[in-house]
Amino acid sequence: MDTDRIDPAANLRARRAELKSALEEAGRPSRDVVITAVSKTHDADRILPVLEAGHRVFGENRVQEAMAKWPPLLREGFPDVELRLIGPLQSNKAKEAAAFFDVIETVDRPKIAKALAAAIASQEKRPRLLIQVNTGEEPQKAGVAPQDAAGFIAQCREEFGLVIAGLMCIPPAGDDPAPHFALLAKLAAENGLEELSMGMSADYLIAAQLGATHVRIGTGVFGQREHA
Ligand SMILES: *Cc1c(COP(=O)(O)O)cnc(C)c1O
Numbered sequence: 501m502d503t504d505r506i507d508p509a510a511n512l513r514a515r516r517a518e519l520k521s522a523l524e525e526a527g528r529p530s531r532d533v534v535i536t537a538v539s540k541t542h543d544a545d546r547i548l549p550v551l552e553a554g555h556r557v558f559g560e561n562r563v564q565e566a567m568a569k570w571p572p573l574l575r576e577g578f579p580d581v582e583l584r585l586i587g588p589l590q591s592n593k594a595k596e597a598a599a600f601f602d603v604i605e606t607v608d609r610p611k612i613a614k615a616l617a618a619a620i621a622s623q624e625k626r627p628r629l630l631i632q633v634n635t636g637e638e639p640q641k642a643g644v645a646p647q648d649a650a651g652f653i654a655q656c657r658e659e660f661g662l663v664i665a666g667l668m669c670i671p672p673a674g675d676d677p678a679p680h681f682a683l684l685a686k687l688a689a690e691n692g693l694e695e696l697s698m699g700m701s702a703d704y705l706i707a708a709q710l711g712a713t714h715v716r717i718g719t720g721v722f723g724q725r726e727h728a
């Protein structure tokens with residue numbers, strides 16, 4: 501692919517138009533679904549046009565990469581960006597992540613919840629927290645098992661005093677994603693949670709029809725990544 505020809509702002513407009521029709525079809529208002537533009541691995545040159553087009557919600561999967569890349573962009577005149585951590589979090593990075601990100605989508609075990617609670621108690625900033633659910637119960641994948649989600653949500657609230665805003669999932673590659681999205685929506689409803697981060701470039705329209713409040717689109721906005 502000729503990477504110079506990628507127009508991320510135009511791609512984003514196209515994704516938004518597709519989202520709008522899919523939501524109309526499902527009878528959901530399109531303002532109810534936010535696109536998280538997943539900018540991981542992409543540099544400032546690729547991100548800036550999307551900021552200039554008015555988009556403000558971005559996802560990154562590595563704490564270090566985001567902390568190196570974003571502060572100069574925010575200083576370009578975009579202080580109101582919402583940065584969402586969508587990659588696995590190590591407990592030794594919890595303090596930095598809690599200070600830097602507006603939303604952390606990948607809370608998935610007591611050690612992380614405890615580290616985030618300690619970090620949040622020592623700062624003004626209150627990042628919104630989502631719990632990652634391993635809906636496909638894949639051994640190599642992060643996330644709490646579906647049957648343990650209610651218990652973990654209760655533990656986050658009661659033992660660690662955390663406010664949990666919602667749930668996130670990444671269905672197994674190759675599976676029909678719809679049952680995974682439906683399961684996540686059901687778990688959110690059962691636990692009184694509003695925010696649902698689900699759907700990526702290949703399946704965000706399905707996720708939106710099944711109740712996503714946030715869809716995470718990388719390739720569909722910024723083009724292919726050269727590395728993970
Ligand atoms: C990279 C990534 C995405 C975006 O994936 P695309 O298929 O490029 O849209 C979404 N969610 C998570 C957790 C990711 O790591």
